[in-house]
Amino acid sequence: MTRRMLLLLAACGVAFNLNASVAPAEPRTLLVEVRDIPADEQTGEGSFVASDYNRERVVSLIRNHALLLATPAELDELAAAGFAPKVIMENKDQLVLYRRALYGPTLKLDPYYHSYAQIIARADELMRAHPRLMQRFQIGETTQFRQPIYAYRISNAATMAQDRPAVLLNGAHHSDELIGTETVVRMMEKLIAGYGSDPVVTRWMDQLEIWLVPVVNVDGHNVVTSGHDPRWRKNLRDVNGDGITGVYPEGVDVNRGYNFNWALGGSDQPDAYSYRGPHPFAEAENRAMRQLADLQQFLLSISYHSQGEVIFYPWTWGGRPTPDDAVITRIVRNVAAQIGKMDGSGTYDMSPGGPSSQSYPWFYGRRGTIDMIVETGKGSHIFSAEDAAGIVQENLKGAAALFDHAFGPGLNVRVTDATTGAPLVAEVWLPRIDNETVDRRHSNAEFGRAYRLLEPGTYYVVISRPGYETVVLPEQSVAAEGWTELEVAMKPVAGGE
DSSP: OOHHHHHHHHHTTOOSSTTOOOOOSSOOOEEEEEOOOOGGGSOTTOTTSOOTTOTTSEEEEETTEEEEEEOHHHHHHHHHTTOOOEEEEEOSOHHHHHHHHHHOTTSSOOTTSOOHHHHHHHHHHHHHHOTTTEEEEEEEEOTTTOOEEEEEEESTTTTSOOSSOEEEEEEOSSTTOHHHHHHHHHHHHHHHHHTTTOHHHHHHHHHOEEEEESOSOHHHHHHHHTTSOTTOOSOOOOTTSSSOOSSTTOOOOGGGOSSSSGGGSSBSOTTSTTBOOSSTTOSHHHHHHHHHHHHOOOSEEEEEEOSSSEEEESOOBTTBOOTTHHHHHHHHHHHHHTOBOTTSSOBOEEEEOOSSSSHHHHHHHHHOOEEEEEEOSSSOSSOOHHHHHHHHHHHHHHHHHHHHGGGOSEEEEEEEETTTOOBOOOEEEOTTTOOTTSOOEEOOTTTOEEEEEOOSEEEEEEEEOTTBOOEEEEEEEEOSSSEEEEEEEEOBOTTOO
């Protein structure tokens, strides 16, 4: 690292230890623009960008253009370091500076982005025009203002549940991370517009169920899209009971509230940006996602976040990968390879995440869904309309790759009662793969169906249910493409229920 870069970092109060910054002696009242930051003075990991957990740092660094808050003394230090800092706003209210930095000169969010009301209206418009292709479900309501949280099922016959693999896209667990919501909305439009004319879209909708949750954290999303606070990350829980919401340090980090190693994730401090809440699923937003997972078993899922141009997936746990690591990394690698970075330098990176409290370890560890977090864009959470449109288009390519993986290879198991033919919920266990870190997989109640993505090979399968004879299938071959179908009729145990 060059001395000039070190001076810049020092001037901006930025440190590579994200918890080690020192607040300046006087408040930062200047919004400063620095252009033409050389590539060799920018870190590949984005350490010059403000941490999600400390908003007193650089507001954005997009390509070679930084916006940062500074004191007059820090402004002088930037100039002394050889840069040409330009003050674009001075204000004692830092929130005004953040609005200017992230919303732009109008201090309002660009119309490219949708409010929640606009999303609902657009979805309603599509459903009225194509009632067979799309259905809405209220999966819950928000913690503070009891606003509905909607999921949309899209297929060629969306008014009824179909016996097919299901995939999920969701956005805005963190309310300031708007690109995910826009990606989900654009995918909704792409699916409806393309059915019957685009052969790829038509195949998806004829053979899959596609579920979309544009906004998980609706209350927080409204804070950002209304123009109140572009930094707002959490939901609007009144943590300290003072009757005030939407003001730091209120709120709970919705993506730290899932019940998988919950106590190991996020923070137990209510004033932390990653506050996980008082207990797992304390937040209505998390319970809504759990209810959706109860309603539908998902094979694959993307949870969209910002920023970093990286995909996090399950997991590394004490140095150990998941039981399905070969399958998961193959899928994530392919999804990442479709999404171009903003600067044209390549495609998204991938990294195993931790096994605690977030959506992807819970979906995988508890429900058997291969879920991943896609961190969209780099350098900010809110982008110009031009940049946002480009990021969304790239991420639609990644979602398309995800959908294509829902066609196998793997096992497609249907479990029924041998006497009545009724579908059964049964444990479908692969003892040579599964271990104690994940819950056992089960066939669903409506169809007795269980899908399991696998690498090509031969598998030992055990299917069991109380009151029925256990079925052991020692040599089940999975080809390089498509599903290996298994019809399993379970015999009731004599005298059993």
